[in-house]
Amino acid sequence: MSSLLLPEHLAQKLATPSEESTVLQNAYVKPEEVVLDPSKIEASVLERMPKPTGWRILILPYKGSGKTKGGVHLADETIERNSVATVVGYVLAIGPDAYNDKAKFPAGPWCKKGDWVMIGRYAGARFRIEGGEVRIINDDEVIATIIDPSDVLNV
Numbered sequence: 001m002s003s004l005l006l007p008e009h010l011a012q013k014l015a016t017p018s019e020e021s022t023v024l025q026n027a028y029v030k031p032e033e034v035v036l037d038p039s040k041i042e043a044s045v046l047e048r049m050p051k052p053t054g055w056r057i058l059i060l061p062y063k064g065s066g067k068t069k070g071g072v073h074l075a076d077e078t079i080e081r082n083s084v085a086t087v088v089g090y091v092l093a094i095g096p097d098a099y100n101d102k103a104k105f106p107a108g109p110w111c112k113k114g115d116w117v118m119i120g121r122y123a124g125a126r127f128r129i130e131g132g133e134v135r136i137i138n139d140d141e142v143i144a145t146i147i148d149p150s151d152v153l154n155v
Contacts, residue, residue: 052095059089098139
């Protein structure tokens with residue numbers, strides 16, 4: 001095995017993650033299970049999140065469990081791939097015009113802030129922020145609301 005030599009200032013930066021990069025990661029409790037606990041997201045992080053405009057919704061994708069039901073631990077790469085292709089997310093914010101079209105949404109909003117929702121596999125715009133990835137989707141891309149995100153298998 002070979003070693004990578006880095007200047008001290010770079011090695012130190014890599015060894016100690018910034019406070020911002022760990023805030024969203026801390027929302028995923030028990031690293032072996034990697035399950036999101038939205039109450040652990042600090043208010044300042046939510047304030048710095050992109051604010052959805054118009055009819056858009058800000059979603060935090062569900063990463064799922066870090067191991068299979070049989071107890072096999074999944075590699076970080078597999079967990080990351082699953083979070084990119086996930087169809088489940090947590091609603092962080094809703095734009096000011098979302099669900100305002102009474103002709104399109106006669107029964108009212110399909111979801112609200114704090115709901116777990118199902119969306120199309122590759123719906124919306126994905127982008128990385130310090131410590132994780134979020135998606136912005138259109139209000140009509142919500143397929144369903146769910147109670148427990150682990151009920152939906154990511155196959």
